[in-house]
Structures are given as structure tokens and as C-alpha cells.
Amino acid sequence: MSNKSKLQPAARVAARRQDVWSIVNEAAAASPKQPIVNMGQGFFGYNPPKFILDAAKAALDKVDCNQYSPTKGRPRLKQAIADSYSPLWGRKLNPDTEITITTGANEGMLSAFMGFIEEGDEVILFEPFFDQYISNIEMAGGKNSIHFAELEAAITPMTKMIVLNTPHNPVGKVFSKEELFKIGELCVKNDIIILSDEVYDRLYYTPFTRVATLSPEIERLTLTVGSAGKNFYATGWRVGWLIGPPYLIEYVAAAHTRICYSSVSPLQEAAAVGFEEADANNFWDSAVTEMKGKMDLFNEVWKELDLPFSDPEGGYFVLVNMKKVKIPSDYPFPDHVMNRPRDFKLSWFLIHEVGVAAIPPTEFYTDKNAHIGEDWLRFATVKNTIAENFGSAHSLAKPEHQFGLKDCSDQSGKVAVITGSSEGIGYGCAHTLLKNKLSKLFIIALSEEVYHGAIEDISKTISPQAAQKCTFFKCDMSDWPSTYGCQSFRPRCSHQSPDAYP
Numbered sequence: 001m002s003n004k005s006k007l008q009p010a011a012r013v014a015a016r017r018q019d020v021w022s023i024v025n026e027a028a029a030a031s032p033k034q035p036i037v038n039m040g041q042g043f044f045g046y047n048p049p050k051f052i053l054d055a056a057k058a059a060l061d062k063v064d065c066n067q068y069s070p071t072k073g074r075p076r077l078k079q080a081i082a083d084s085y086s087p088l089w090g091r092k093l094n095p096d097t098e099i100t101i102t103t104g105a106n107e108g109m110l111s112a113f114m115g116f117i118e119e120g121d122e123v124i125l126f127e128p129f130f131d132q133y134i135s136n137i138e139m140a141g142g143k144n145s146i147h148f149a150e151l152e153a154a155i156t157p158m159t160k161m162i163v164l165n166t167p168h169n170p171v172g173k174v175f176s177k178e179e180l181f182k183i184g185e186l187c188v189k190n191d192i193i194i195l196s197d198e199v200y201d202r203l204y205y206t207p208f209t210r211v212a213t214l215s216p217e218i219e220r221l222t223l224t225v226g227s228a229g230k231n232f233y234a235t236g237w238r239v240g241w242l243i244g245p246p247y248l249i250e251y252v253a254a255a256h257t258r259i260c261y262s263s264v265s266p267l268q269e270a271a272a273v274g275f276e277e278a279d280a281n282n283f284w285d286s287a288v289t290e291m292k293g294k295m296d297l298f299n300e301v302w303k304e305l306d307l308p309f310s311d312p313e314g315g316y317f318v319l320v321n322m323k324k325v326k327i328p329s330d331y332p333f334p335d336h337v338m339n340r341p342r343d344f345k346l347s348w349f350l351i352h353e354v355g356v357a358a359i360p361p362t363e364f365y366t367d368k369n370a371h372i373g374e375d376w377l378r379f380a381t382v383k384n385t386i387a388e389n390f391g392s393a394h395s396l397a398k399p400e401h402q403f404g405l406k407d408c409s410d411q412s413g414k415v416a417v418i419t420g421s422s423e424g425i426g427y428g429c430a431h432t433l434l435k436n437k438l439s440k441l442f443i444i445a446l447s448e449e450v451y452h453g454a455i456e457d458i459s460k461t462i463s464p465q466a467a468q469k470c471t472f473f474k475c476d477m478s479d480w481p482s483t484y485g486c487q488s489f490r491p492r493c494s495h496q497s498p499d500a501y502p
Contacts, residue, residue, distance in 0.1 A: 018336055020344075020363040027337075027348050033355025037383065040347070040359040042169070042317065044233040045383035046460065048274075051281055052232050055273035059266035067265060071257045073101025073241070074268040080275035081226070081241055089213055089243075097246040100253040103263045105199045105227040105240035108252070111259060112195050112223055112242065113161075115251035121160040124151070124192075128170060128364035128373065152186055161193040164211060167200040167314025170361050170378045174313040177209040184211055184218035192221065193248070199227035199240075202284055203291055204314035212243070220245050223252065228271035233382075237267040290460075291316055294381045316382050319361060322346050323375040341374040350377070 008014070021041070028036040047053060059065040072078070078095035086093045093099065102108030117123060162183065166175040175183075187194050196211050212222040223244040229235035240263075242252050278284055298318060302309040308321040327349050337348050343360035351357050358377035362370040451470075458467040 020360060023337065023340075023344065024347060024351070024357055024359060027351040028357050031352045031355060033352065036351060036355055036357055038357045039379045039381070039383055040357040042230075042380045042382065043235045046233065048233045049281065049283060051277050052234070052270055052274045056266060056270035059269035062266075062269070065266040065269050069101075069262045069265045069268055071262050072253045073099070073263065074265065074272065077101060077239075077268045077272040077275075078241075080272040081243070084275045084278070085243060088210060093243065094246075098243060098249060100242050100249050100256065101263050101268060102240040102242065102252075102256050103260050104229065104238035105197065105225050107238070107256070107259060108225050108240040108242050109163075109195065109197065111252045111256040112225075114255035114259065116193060116248075117160060120158060122156060122158045124154055124159060124162045126164070127366065127369055128361060151183070155186070155190055155192070159190065159192055161195055162187055163195045163197065165197040166211075167198075167204055167208070167312070169200070169315060170317045170319055170359075170364055172310055172312025172315050172317055172319075174204055174206050174208050175211075177207075177214070180209055180211045181214050181218075184214050184222075187221050188215075188217045194218070194222040195225065196222055197225045199225060199230045200315040201226065202231050203288060203316060205288070205292055206313040208314065223248055228267075228274065232271065232274045234267075234271075237264065237271070239263060239267050239271045291381070298379070298381045316380055318379045318381060319376045320358075320379060321376055325349075341370050343374050343376060346375075346377055 024040050028038065048056075075095070078099045078101065081099055082093040082095040100108075102111055113123070164175065164180070164183065166180070167173070168175075184194065186192075194211060198210065201208065201210070210224065212219045212224050223242050226241050226243070228239035228241075229237050242249060244252070274283075295312065295316065295318060299309055299311075302320055307324060310319040312318060322343075325346060327345055331345075331349065333345055333348060337344050341360070341362040343362050347358055347360045358379050361373040361376050361378050365373055455467045455470060458470065
């Protein structure tokens with residue numbers, strides 16, 4: 001064997017073409033539009049809640065939290081997960097035998113594949129799928145098998161596992177109870193393991209069913225994957241877990257031990273506090289409300305541009321059809337983008353011409369079916385700068401102008417008034433600012449507290465710069481609504497008549 005051949009990489013990594021994440025990051029680094037707004041990758045543009053951050057800081061002062069944790073995870077976190085999920089399972093989960101902690105959900109799935117998949121085994125996926133699934137399966141020596149209409153026909157004697165993803169990335173689909181039960185019964189019939197990726201399980205906008213809860217027969221075959229990073233806005237913490245029967249969890253934990261031994265101790269402790277205090281802080285419900293508000297606000301852009309987009313039932317990704325976007329035929333793409341489907345070119349073009357990064361979804365398909373996603377881009381709506389960076393999407397570059405108060409009377413149609421006195425007015429303001437591309441927004445409210453709450457919502461949902469477009473007018477209850485000519489006493493009542501206001 002020559003020295004050159006000894007330096008050749010293993011086939012499991014050598015055969016892969018350049019991945020979508022490195023291509024998008026390369027484009028972002030080279031773009032003349034800086035700073036880039038990364039709406040492609042699913043990391044959050046804001047911090048976890050204060051009670052979770054405080055827990056992480058406190059954990060760093062504890063000696064045991066700065067050392068190795070047990071390979072299956074810290075007892076406090078496993079107990080917190082058991083306490084949180086037992087009511088959803090309809091029975092008491094055993095934290096010692098039915099839960100194992102992993103270094104993020106992705107490593108948890110790799111551990112599941114490594115624990116059960118051998119060379120020649122088949123794993124069935126539903127297309128499109130998160131791109132890491134394929135590489136994780138092939139790393140373990142398995143083959144992927146994808147089939148939509150004839151799932152049962154796709155099963156062979158070598159089929160050992162089916163991977164589900166609900167809420168789905170990138171489509172946003174939440175599998176119905178009926179769909180999951182049919183799949184589950186098929187797995188029971190053929191004794192196939194179900195690996196259910198449910199990392200967006202706290203962000204759903206339609207009824208959500210956990211496949212493991214459908215029947216004892218289905219549960220005995222199911223491994224459910226979760227993510228503290230997705231739950232608590234902390235994707236960099238890399239804390240995940242699997243819930244399942246002891247005879248499955250045992251081998252996932254064994255593979256996890258060989259891959260990375262144990263997971264990050266102080267962040268496990270912080271995640272435990274997250275679960276323990278989430279209900280008291282109304283965190284789960286407020287997260288859903290906030291995320292749906294961001295998504296609806298974001299989609300106003302595509303409505304105005306008449307570009308088709310997905311309406312996710314869960315998660316925080318939106319797919320937008322860019323077929324109408326015309327790219328110059330002589331646009332200078334690098335070779336590794338030129339040879340990829342159109343969505344890669346759309347992504348590169350958007351990054352360089354607008355300064356916004358999105359993910360080409362053909363990466364989530366096999367080559368055979370990549371044409372399905374070639375006119376689409378995937379956007380993550382978990383950022384703080386949605387409207388500020390997309391308000392100019394109509395011209396692909398031109399920024400909105402801001403006007404001082406003295407200029408407002410000349411900007412008919414560019415000024416609006418929004419009235420309100422209750423929680424939620426901020427999202428009404430943000431919606432109005434974005435939808436009408438306003439240069440100024442007058443907010444009439446009963447107190448400065450309501451106004452400042454609205455400003456905080458606008459800063460969080462759009463940007464601090466957008467909040468500067470707002471001016472406050474105080475209204476006494478006795479004056480409402482006749483003084484201001486408002487039709488009703490409720491938030492989100494907007495008016496396009498600036499002449500009555502200074």
C-alpha cells in the first residue's frame with residue numbers, strides 16, 4: 001500500500017459532495033452585503049429566557065457541573081424530562097431506564113442508528129427529510145429507502161427502522177393521529193423500530209400527536225427524540241434526549257457512550273431548570289404565540305409579492321416558491337453552485353444581492369426527486385430582524401426611508417394609527433408597519449406602560465430601528481373612542497388617516 005493510499009479518507013465521508021451548510025456559509029462570507037441576515041439555519045436570533053440563562057450561569061459555579069456527567073445524563077435533567085412528559089404519555093416515565101441524554105438531538109439520532117443499524121439494514125424515510133438523516137444512516141452502514149404512496153410495498157425483510165419527523169422540517173407538516181396510527185400498526189405488523197424526531201414538539205399550531213402514545217404495541221417499538229436547544233432557544237447548547245422502552249434505550253445509551261461519552265454538564269443542569277420552571281413562567285404557551293406571530297408577520301412579505309409559501313402546522317420554517325424570481329443568465333456562480341439545482345443558485349443570488357441567507361431545500365431530497373424543491377427556499381423565522389430586512393424585498397435592495405414628525409402630513413398612505421390597551425398590541429403594530437411599508441406609526445394607548453410594551457414587542461419581532469418609527473399618544477378612558485375617531489376599543493385597530501394627528 002502506497003503512502004498516498006493510506007491518506008485516502010473513508011468512503012463514508014469521501015463520497016459526499018459539499019454540503020449545503022458550508023456552501024451557504026461560504027456565500028455569506030463572500031457577499032458584498034454585510035452583515036448577512038441568516039434566515040437559513042434554524043438557530044435563534046435571541047437568547048433563552050432569563051430564568052434559563054440564570055440557571056446556566058449558576059451551574060458554572062458548581063464543582064460537579066464542571067465535570068463529567070453520567071453517560072446517560074444528569075439525574076436532575078432526566079427526572080425533569082420524566083416529570084414534563086409523563087402527563088403527555090399518560091403514564092409515569094422511568095427516568096433511569098426510559099430516558100437517556102445525548103449531545104444534541106442529531107447525536108441522539110446517530111446513536112440510535114449506531115445502536116441498531118448494521119451494514120445491509122434498511123431505513124425508511126419520508127421525503128423531504130432533514131439532510132443529516134442520510135449521512136447518519138450511511139455512517140452506520142445502512143441504506144435509505146424512501147416511498148410515499150406505497151409505504152407497505154417499500155418494506156423488505158431487511159427493513160429495520162422507519163424515521164418520522166413531526167412537526168416536519170422543512171415542510172412544517174404535523175402528522176395526523178390517523179396517519180401515525182396507520183404507520184405505527186404497519187411497524188407493529190413487521191416488527192420495525194420507529195425513530196420519531198420530535199424536536200419541534202413544543203411548537204405546533206394544530207393538534208399534535210406523539211406516536212409513542214397511540215398504543216402499548218406501538219410504544220414498545222418507538223424511540224422519541226427531543227431537543228433542549230429547540231425547546232429553550234439554545235441550539236448551541238447541544239442537549240438532546242431519547243425516550244423509549246428500556247430494551248431500546250439501553251443500546252442507544254451504549255452507542256452514545258462510545259461516540260462522546262457524556263454530554264455538557266452545566267447546560268444539562270440549566271435545561272433541567274427550564275423544564276422545572278417552564279409552566280410557572282408560562283413559557284410553552286408564550287413560545288407558541290410568539291413564534292406564530294413572527295411567522296405570520298414574515299409571510300406578509302410573500303403575500304404582497306404574490307409568491308406562494310407554506311403555512312406550517314408546526315416548527316418555525318417557511319418554504320417560499322421563488323419561481324417568479326429571474327436570475328440573469330450570465331450571473332457569476334462558482335462551479336460548485338453552477339452544477340447544483342436552481343434553488344442553490346437562488347440562495348447564492350439572494351445572499352449576494354439582498355444580504356439574506358436561505359437554505360436550498362433540494363438538499364432534503366434524493367437526486368431522483370430534487371426537482372420538486374428546485375424553485376423553493378427555506379427560511380427560519382426565529383430571528384429578530386424579520387421585517388427590517390424583508391421590508392425592502394420588493395426592490396431587492398432599496399431601504400425604507402424614515403420621516404420625522406414634521407414630515408408626516410405630506411406622507412398620506414405612509415402613516416397609520418393603531419389603538420389598543422391590552423397585551424398583543426405590539427404584534428398588531430409590527431403587522432401594520434410591515435404590511436403597509438410605513439414610515440411612521442402613531443400608537444394611541446391608555447398608558448405609557450402599554451406603549452412601551454408595544455415597543456418591546458416591535459423591537460423583538462422586527463428590530464429596534466423599526467420601533468423608532470412609533471410615536472405615543474396617551475388617551476384617557478373617558479375620551480375613548482370618540483376623541484380619536486376610533487371604531488372600537490381593541491388592539492390592532494389601524495387607520496390610514498394621518499391628517500387628524502400632528
